[in-house]
Amino acid sequence: MTESDETTTLCPASSSHSYQSLEASAWDVEIDIKDQVDTGEVDSDNRFSWSKLLKYMGPGWLMAIAYLDPGNLESDLQTGAIAGYQLLWLLFWCHAAGLAIQTLAIRLGVVTGKHLAQHIRQAYDGRTAKVIWFFSQCAIIGSDIQEIVGTAIALRIFFNLPIWAGVLITATDTFFFMWLQQFGVRKIEAFFMSLIGIMVACFFTEMISSGPDIGAIVEGMWLPRIPTNATVQAVGMIGCLLMPHDLYLHSALVGSRFLGPSPSAAKKKEANFYFTLESALALLTSYCINLAIVVVFAQVYYQAPLPTWMTSDGPARLPGLYDAAEVLERTLGPMARYLWAAGLLAAGQSSTMTGTLAGQYVMEGFFGKFFKKQWHRMACTRAVALIPSMLVALYAADRFDTMGELLNVVQSLCLPMAIIPLLKLTSSETVMTPDEKNGGWMNTICWMLSVVVIGFNGSAFMEFLQAWDYHWLLLCLSVLYFGFVGYILYLPLGPSRVLDTKPSSHSHQQ
Structure with a gap:
């Protein structure tokens, strides 16, 4: 495997496409990660190669971390606590649906050499792009709040620190990530994969200690059913995974692999195959980790004898991230508390850093490279999420579970602003070329999946409105919101916006 020695451009300037509203060169985004990985020549015999897979291995694991953030862990433990093993099948299909959508992000980055934020900025008019950016930034902030506060909760379990102190300590990971970037993309990927390994060790140890019912696990994975008292958890599971x-x-990280100065169709096909396979392995690992947490709380909470935290009518209150440590300590012993904290800390730290990286792509993809230095960019994008997190820590720490539900609603509302442009861009012959755009079946399946996910998220939003008694301001905002979703849904990416269909290329700076 060959790697370059200098800082490389993850999202190359030499894209295949330019748009009417802007010159492509004005919006090139360079992320200062060293050592772009050379994937070599296309195998002439088209046989599967483990060495080739290792060259492509990395971006999918960073993507999968979003499926393991503290918000997802809380959803898992509450699902196990209230529904036992009965929603394991839904957890699997949520990951499968996530893989299908993430595959589109892979293909967009590989085929065009540009990531999703750059494409949206060039494919839509300035006002529409700014609104999409606003929703995207809100989603990043909402996710980062959960990740930062989740990390702070892990530090509280370990050291009994107040939440606000844990949030301040978590802020220092920005400097660690800046330092880590100087060692190259492969070192970064190895670091994040090691954090996923810590989660596997911690949560699987607890699952084995809980004495799971293997037959019930298999039944829960294959028998589709939703208990009447777990509808909220089912909707939340669908909404919080994507x-x-x-x-x-993900559409940007695939640029960390060098496909050649002008990659052929065969090379792009190879890259799409190995990136998709790698993502499937990463999401399978993510599914197993999420399954382990569901199983643990199905054993220690749902199927446990009537303990002090339950009543004859069911759980008096579902546990949160901090309460989970107490539940595990009472049922599995003192060590279980610290295994939970270690896994939660790994989840929070890894998802916080990948959220910071995503924030950089979104900010500069929409507005161009206006930061002169790397630490300026990271400090700005980090502060955007850190300040709201501090406010949550100071004023809503005791009600973080309720705040988490609100943040999940916010993120679910932001999802259409990313997924609709992605589907439209990857379905465009002008953007992807006729041979590389979504096929008929792929397009149909992904649109159906998107409609289902957006529909469930809309249901969660309507329940949220009902809790607020249909306040007139929320009603007005909801009308504007659904109006904008409809607008970007039917706004065409026609010849008036997309001009160039030259073959794409990927840069490799020496």
């Missing part, structure tokens, strides 16, 4: 910022991130 994150808007993950689509931006």
